[in-house]
Amino acid sequence: MTPKKVPDNITLMFLPPRSPEPNPVENVWQYMRDNWLSNRIFKDYDDIVEHCCAAWNKLVDQPWNIMSIGHREWARRS
Numbered sequence: 001m002t003p004k005k006v007p008d009n010i011t012l013m014f015l016p017p018r019s020p021e022p023n024p025v026e027n028v029w030q031y032m033r034d035n036w037l038s039n040r041i042f043k044d045y046d047d048i049v050e051h052c053c054a055a056w057n058k059l060v061d062q063p064w065n066i067m068s069i070g071h072r073e074w075a076r077r078s
Contacts, residue, residue, distance in 0.1 A: 024070035030060060031069050 036055035042048045
């Protein structure tokens with residue numbers, strides 16, 4: 001298979017070796033669990049969905065937290 005040329009408007013950013021958390025969304029879920037979803041007993045599936053939606057809406061109202069949680073120092077170097 002012939003390697004393809006990367007278009008000029010695309011910048012490849014390689015993950016650092018042994019990067020502990022390359023996927024920032026995992027940290028978002030961890031933050032939501034730590035702050036709004038842990039130590040609970042849910043009645044049923046609908047109760048889980050309701051609490052997850054409420055936690056998501058709380059987080060959406062805090063964009064500074066989203067930026068902080070998703071920040072990766074290695075991704076800013078270029």
